[in-house]
Amino acid sequence: MADTVNLTDRARALFDQVRAARGPLTMVLGSGCCDGGSPFLFENYPPPANHRQVGELDGIPVWVDNGLWQGVDLDLTIDAVQDPASDSFSAESELGYRLVLI
Amino acid sequence: MATAVSESVKTYQLYIDGEWRDATSGETFPSINPSNGEVIANVAKATREDTQAAIAAARRSFEKGEWATKSFRARSDIMLQAFKHIAQVAIERDWATIESQDAGVTIRLANLSHVPVGLEHFRSLAVQGGEIKDYEPLPWVDMPAVAWNFVNREPVGVIGQIIPWNFPLMMACWKLAPALVAGNSVILKPASYTCLTALELIRALDETGLFPKGVINIVTGPGGSVGEELAAHPEVDKVAFTGSTEVGRRIMQLASGTVKKVTLELGGKSANIILPDADLDLAIDGSLFATFLHQGQVCESGTRLLVPESLHDEVLERLVARTREIVVGDAADLESGMGPLVSDVQLQTVKRYVEIGKQEGARVVVGGKQPEGLDRGYFFEPTIFDGVTNDMRIAQEEIFGPVLSVITYKNTGEALQIANDSIYGLAGGIWSQDIPEAISLAKRIRTGTVWINDFHLLNDVSPFGGYKQSGVGKELGMHGLLEYTIAKHIHVAQSNKRADRFIWDTLLP
Numbered sequence: 108m109a110d111t112v113n114l115t116d117r118a119r120a121l122f123d124q125v126r127a128a129r130g131p132l133t134m135v136l137g138s139g140c141c142d143g144g145s146p147f148l149f150e151n152y153p154p155p156a157n158h159r160q161v162g163e164l165d166g167i168p169v170w171v172d173n174g175l176w177q178g179v180d181l182d183l184t185i186d187a188v189q190d191p192a193s194d195s196f197s198a199e200s201e202l203g204y205r206l207v208l209i
Numbered sequence: 210m211a212t213a214v215s216e217s218v219k220t221y222q223l224y225i226d227g228e229w230r231d232a233t234s235g236e237t238f239p240s241i242n243p244s245n246g247e248v249i250a251n252v253a254k255a256t257r258e259d260t261q262a263a264i265a266a267a268r269r270s271f272e273k274g275e276w277a278t279k280s281f282r283a284r285s286d287i288m289l290q291a292f293k294h295i296a297q298v299a300i301e302r303d304w305a306t307i308e309s310q311d312a313g314v315t316i317r318l319a320n321l322s323h324v325p326v327g328l329e330h331f332r333s334l335a336v337q338g339g340e341i342k343d344y345e346p347l348p349w350v351d352m353p354a355v356a357w358n359f360v361n362r363e364p365v366g367v368i369g370q371i372i373p374w375n376f377p378l379m380m381a382c383w384k385l386a387p388a389l390v391a392g393n394s395v396i397l398k399p400a401s402y403t404c405l406t407a408l409e410l411i412r413a414l415d416e417t418g419l420f421p422k423g424v425i426n427i428v429t430g431p432g433g434s435v436g437e438e439l440a441a442h443p444e445v446d447k448v449a450f451t452g453s454t455e456v457g458r459r460i461m462q463l464a465s466g467t468v469k470k471v472t473l474e475l476g477g478k479s480a481n482i483i484l485p486d487a488d489l490d491l492a493i494d495g496s497l498f499a500t501f502l503h504q505g506q507v508c509e510s511g512t513r514l515l516v517p518e519s520l521h522d523e524v525l526e527r528l529v530a531r532t533r534e535i536v537v538g539d540a541a542d543l544e545s546g547m548g549p550l551v552s553d554v555q556l557q558t559v560k561r562y563v564e565i566g567k568q569e570g571a572r573v574v575v576g577g578k579q580p581e582g583l584d585r586g587y588f589f590e591p592t593i594f595d596g597v598t599n600d601m602r603i604a605q606e607e608i609f610g611p612v613l614s615v616i617t618y619k620n621t622g623e624a625l626q627i628a629n630d631s632i633y634g635l636a637g638g639i640w641s642q643d644i645p646e647a648i649s650l651a652k653r654i655r656t657g658t659v660w661i662n663d664f665h666l667l668n669d670v671s672p673f674g675g676y677k678q679s680g681v682g683k684e685l686g687m688h689g690l691l692e693y694t695i696a697k698h699i700h701v702a703q704s705n706k707r708a709d710r711f712i713w714d715t716l717l718p
Contacts, residue, residue, distance in 0.1 A: 135455060136455075137453055137454065137455030137456070138453075138454065138455070138476065138606045138607055139453050139454040139455070139475060139476020139477070139478075139508075139606070139607040139609075139633065139678075140373065140452055140453040140454065140475060140476040140477070140508050140607055140609055141373045141374060141375070141400070141452045141453050141456075141609065142432075142452070142453055142456070142554075144558045144561075144562070144606070144607075144608070144609070145554075145558070147455050147456075147459070149459055152459070152462065153462075155458055172632065174632040174678070175605055175606060175632055176602075178600075179602065188554065190554060191238040191239070191254070191401075191431075192238045192239075192240075192252075192401030192402055192431070193401065193431055193432065193433070194373075194374070194400050194401050194402070194431065194432040194436065194452070194456075195432050195433065195456065196432040196433055196436050196437055196440075196456045196459045196460070197432070197433055198433050199433065200431040200432050200433035200434070201431050201433040201434040203431075205554060207554060207557065207558075208558075208561065209557075209561075
């Protein structure tokens, strides 16, 4: 098995909106606290140390923390939900949405 | 779960440069009661421009120096004067009920902890800040010539403060009180789900008229715009953040542009170790308190319970029996020991992790689902997984909900190894009747706090802050206060003789 990453149609549509408003994007999977357990879409973000790439979505690389998911094959599906009050620093929060794992 | 907004729902504005104002976009967002999905207030949705205005106001006030140049003692006295008003309106305006409705904190917990403890921390940090010396003498130096050296203790400057939704008022107090007593100008961004008590606190501070305009600002709005602006803006000198590890990492990156100071309180997956000689009457209830307090939405929760193999069956049986007695219900109900999770997003996250735990082969022994008859809010039953190994995702990832993973160990060495096998290092617990042995073990756990025979007890004089990916820096107590200051070294030469400056001769002929 290997890592897989998928996007729902809703999330894909949101990606296009975010891309129009932002520079080069990177996706990182978060964990820990408050809004940790969700994907984060960051602009101009260098991949952090000890992370591995688990895939690419619409040209956007997806990274996860290898300290947390070493030896774990991740099967991720990323969706978007409306959330006018999202505190995630993820780029879509400005548009009133939040990316979530389903 | 949309609900019609009643006419009586209050709308909160932004507080920038000593004035309440709408967001420049005119937009607001609703604050939802997670017990029933109803809108309880609307809150201004700040834009990047609003945030920039708040930063500019803070910068102006800091440069003007009305607040920044007062002594620690003088600022402390003013804050204690303000505190009298705060403590009064906290009761008159029933902040405990607001906190309970806004954040899903049970009214029992809001009345006993969230509000009174938060306010006591504000008061105590103001008092402790008054003890900070404006000048600290340093040893005289006599090489190459006699000189007098001292530290001038100064504020850092403009501080962006970003707080989470689990302890809204307490986090606002932990951030504002030390920053203000140290003479900084602040921009506070509360968590969008739970802005109300922080807004009420700022309202009360404003009403005192004791703070120069621009010293205190509050902007409410999304992390992706307001938060990012605070973390990246060149006129912000420091960012203080409590929240997720991933956002903490992002803040460090954004802050690096102008090398801002940062303090970060991030995630955790704390081990709670029952030693073979533990008093189980304490350890059982204590371990449930460690995990299920505020529905498990606490960063330092003891979410990994480490149990010796010899005690496994007894501990598990007693844990399950006590867990079944926990009452889950509307946060406003005095009978409720647990309220709802803060949001539907959080509820879905917890449900997803429970499924991951099952797929990994761990066994749900109690809970694991939404309680029956509570379909209007975001409730989840207190849940215990047995048969967990530390490499499972439910043992490594922070769920931030009412989910306990029980892990057995063979000997204390293995317990220590499991406890430290985490990317996090926030806190931990040890249950034992042998205090010297427990202290010896506590020293070897790589976390910022270890409780022996108790849990969750952070206090106003003890530093709190994580090792590893749980954060940078400390909050609370003198350690936390000094994070909001900079030690400036001033050297005053005491000799008038050119000859004493012989080191200059290495350059000059």
